[in-house]
Amino acid sequence: MILTQCAVCATDLGLTLGKKCGRCSTRYCGPECQVQHWKEGGHDQLCKPIKKAGGAEQYNANKKYSEAVTVAAEACADDTKGQTCYICTQAVHRHTKEGLVRMCACRGTSGFAHVSCLAEQAKILVAEVEENNLGHEAFNERWTRWYSCSLCEQGYHGVVACALGWACWKTYVGRPDADSARRLAMTMLGNGLSEAKHYEDALTVEEAMFSMQQRLGDSESNTLVTLGNLAVTYQAxxxxxxxxxxxxxxxSGWVDLFGEEHPETLREGINYANCLVQMLRFKEAKALLRKTMPAARRVLGENHDIPLEMRSMYAQALCRDPAATLDDLREAVTTLEDTERTARRLLGGSHPVAAEIEKSLRIARAALRARDTPGSA
Incomplete structure (x- = not known):
């Protein structure tokens, strides 16, 4: 996680409280902990290396990035045997010696890469925009390389997303708080930690992000993004x-800002419905999804991930509702069969969205069989 606690007693310092080591910026709640860390915690040996790396936050980001890359390469090892990186064309990275990863929607022999190659590609693309003043639209387009594959154009997931989150954060952590790339990198890190199911660490990052946004007077849309991420983490x-x-x-905030058919509004509609379903508030979830599904299909098309997830969520609400009729269960199965085929075609069977839809389909079919069986309740 980012450094928001005292290095000795773990007191929460947010982004501004406490004091820092004058040489390396390691954070403490006060002089007592700083002295203890120097005398007993090994800081006398680490202080110079931390300073050389760029300070405590940079040192921590570099360390966490290396650990995350190792985890990602190990998780992908079976899938990547005999393959080479589509960026550098090597199996093992010539400098870092890291292995290959692939957690997007690429299949067959496509999409294998080193995390460091993906990160360098994104870093170069963003730097070109900044150096040549190409504008906000070009910046946003290039920034997608930090979290989505340039081949299949789908987002990375799982531990690969986490490794890229750390890669992004270590690239921009040294910039001022108000810098847009630094703030986006913090969002990337929080999302990556959530993808790897490190929810407590994600919460720390997202809370720090929200605190910083309040201090800097960030835009309402940027703040809504952070609050939405926080809400997902609280649910997890x-x-x-x-x-x-x-x-x-x-x-409601997105509806007020951009209307009911904006992509961010629609995505937050999924998140809202997901929580309603988890809390067994099926009637509210179905009402919300009936309103948002037609808009999602109209604006984004049938093959976008948002309409897919909406239809899957609606089928789950139908199936799990204790008041479901036989027709409801049949509709749930039909809907999930259709979305499962589309998800497999677009994302592949191993993608978490496709896997979740397949799981929901198995549950819906079992419920339908139980209801359809003669003599069942």
Whole structure:
């Protein structure tokens, strides 16, 4: 996680409290902990290396990035045997010696790469925009390389997304708080940590991001993005009531800003419906999805991930509702069969979205068989 705690006693310091080592910027709650760390915690040996690396936050980011790359390469090892990086054409990176990864929607022999090659590619593309003043639209287009594959154009997931989150953060962490790339990198890191299911660490990053946005007076749309990410993390941590309240507010905020058919509004609609389903509030979830699904199909097309996830969520709400009729169960199965075929074609069977739809389909079919069986309740 980013450094928001005292290095000795772990007191929460946010982004501004406490004091820092004058040489390397390691953070402490006060002089007592700083002295203890120097005398007993090994900081006398680490201080110079940390300073040489660019300071405590940079040193931590570099270390976490290396660890995340190792985890990602190990997780992809079976899939990447005998393959080479589509960027540098090597199996093992010539400098870092890291292995290959692939956690996007590429299949067959496509999409294998080193995390460091993907990161360098994104870094160069963003730097070109900044150096040549190509504008906001070009910046946003190039920035997608930090989180999506240039071949299949689908987002990375799992531990590869986490490694790229750390890669992005270590690239821009040294910039001022108000710098847009640094703030986007913090968002990338939080999302990557969530993808790897490191929810407590993601919460720390997202809370720090929200605090910084409040301090700097960030735009309402940027703040809504962070609040939406926070709400998803709270749900993953089991804080459902808090998550639901935030998701309702975030969804309403996007509606007020950009209307009901904006892509971000539609995505937050999925998140809101997901929490409603988890809390067994099926009637509300179905009502919301009936309203948003036609807009998603009209604006984004049938093959976009948002309409796919909406249809899957609607089928889950139909199937899991204790008041579901036989026709409801049949509709759920038909819907999931269709979305499962589309997800497999677009994303591949191993993609988490496709795998989740397949799981929901198995559950819906079992429920339908149980209801269809003569003599069943």
């Amino acid at each position: 941590l089991g804080q459902l009531e808090k998550s639901l309240s935030m998701k309702r507010d975030v969804y």
